[in-house]
Amino acid sequence: MAINTIEMTTVHTIEALQGLIDRNKQEGRTVGFVPTMGFLHEGHLSLVSQARKDNDLVVMSIFVNPAQFGPGEDLEAYPRDAQRDAQLAGSAGVDILFMPTPEEMYPHEGGIKIVPGPQASALCGASRPGHFDGVLKVVLKLVNIVNPDCSYFGMKDAQQLAIIETFVRDFNLRTSIVRVPTVREQDGLAKSSRNVFLTAKEREEAPVIQQALQKGVAVFNDGASSEQIEKIVADFITINNLGVIDYVSLLAYPALTKYDGTSKEIILACAVKFGKTRLIDNIIMSTKDGFHVQNDDEQ
Template identity: 70%
Template sequence: MKVEKKTLQIVKSIAELRQLLDRNGRNSKTVGFVPTMGFLHEGHLSLVKHAKEQNDIVVMSIFVNPAQFGPGEDFVSYPRDIENDTLKAADAGVDILFLPTAEDMYPFEGGIKIIPGPQANELCGVKRPGHFDGVLKVVLKLFNIVDPDRSYFGMKDAQQLAIIETFVRDFNLRTTIVRVPIVREEDGLAKSSRNVNLTEIERCNAPIIYKALAQGAYHYDQKKEKEEIERLVAEIITSNSSGAIDYVSLLSYPGLTQDIKHSEEVILACAVKFSTTRLIDNIIMSTKDGSYVSNDDEQ
């Protein structure tokens, strides 16, 4: 017997979405929000699954946010497939799919910027100046438009998550951030919309990233020094693939400082560039028992 699915509602204008989710009309129903840039994979669907378990209504947004891409970055080539995404969202049980236009999101330039603090000076922030300004802007806009009770972010974008958690806490934003663990391919490669841009041979080699991080985590557990661990991980990746290291960093989490001794969690993160495709991955570890907290235990 086939269970009848609730119809997915597609909304394209901010005004329409606000009206639909108006607090007086919600009747105390809770809203879980999954912001994405589309080209959905199992990582996104895992966010939806978590959101469905905890909320009455699940809203997903798909918006490739121009403000978070720098000049020379892959805004134009970022993969898009709205038709397929819509099917996947419906299938996963999303109630409302929000597809705003850039014109509706950025109708004018007011000049006001949200600038992250020292957290943005590490990891991806080094090579992507202004990236997290753009992330914070779109996140605050989307939170204000959707007014979600809970918002779901993947731990793959660990730096983004750390900065958003700080933003929510420091500015009293009216949503609870839920961390969702990384979903991986069977060979360990973290799911990413950008994986489709890898050549066949790059795709074969890319799982070395996670294997190297796991080795690093083992060395961390063995009390090896921070710099030694970072060096080892980089070496494993470069000797087993054509990937060029952007960074390998062991930092406190979510503070993202070099002082890893006084934090409850640490992150071992890296970015690796395969010709045109830049991949990121990480392992977040509890400093108490060394257990991984960023990996999906269902995998």
């Protein structure tokens, strides 16, 4: 488990994981943590790559967290490929892969819940009641288990990132949250485990989401109102396309409140259904030194 190891250790129990990590921390190594739900793609691997640069030891968890799926959501259908994931994680530089069962993670149920505030009512929260309760539950557990110096989250899940940043700040969690830019396909579609569910026709049209958000940023820079921008983005996605809008929102970030011109960061985010597949994407802009996009991919 030394620095630059090429061997990856896979563990399935909390006890085994903590034993490994504690030993490494005692020897003075820093720990970077990449929590995932598996079915890894380049987005996840870019989290590993950043964690690899910043830390001595990289821990990845793969756990399809039942607590963050609502009734009727795709918990059972969520794509899984443990063998391929382990191969990808090892190649990307993960030192310790933690793959617990639901029973290992949730052996008891005392009924204590972590309930997010108004941030969870915006964007995806509106159509996924309880989703972020489940996210905060597993994040607190994993951070306590792994005890990482830094934890890596992708900017594609911008609402999740905003709520977790707020949780870490308000409850003094002992980990630094590192934002990692969204990784995209050549044509601009954000990488997602759910992209495999798109039909050929849907896949062909899906890049319109990012094009529409870029159009939205352009009209924002021209001085359009939130409502105008949201309408332009929605029209861009739906006219002549299969996409059905769940939401398009321009909000202050990470508070996810109405943008009133004062916040240091803004998000333009949307969720769009192509057939049965719900895709999300966003652009986060910083207002420091004039507006500029934070989560440009490297195309």
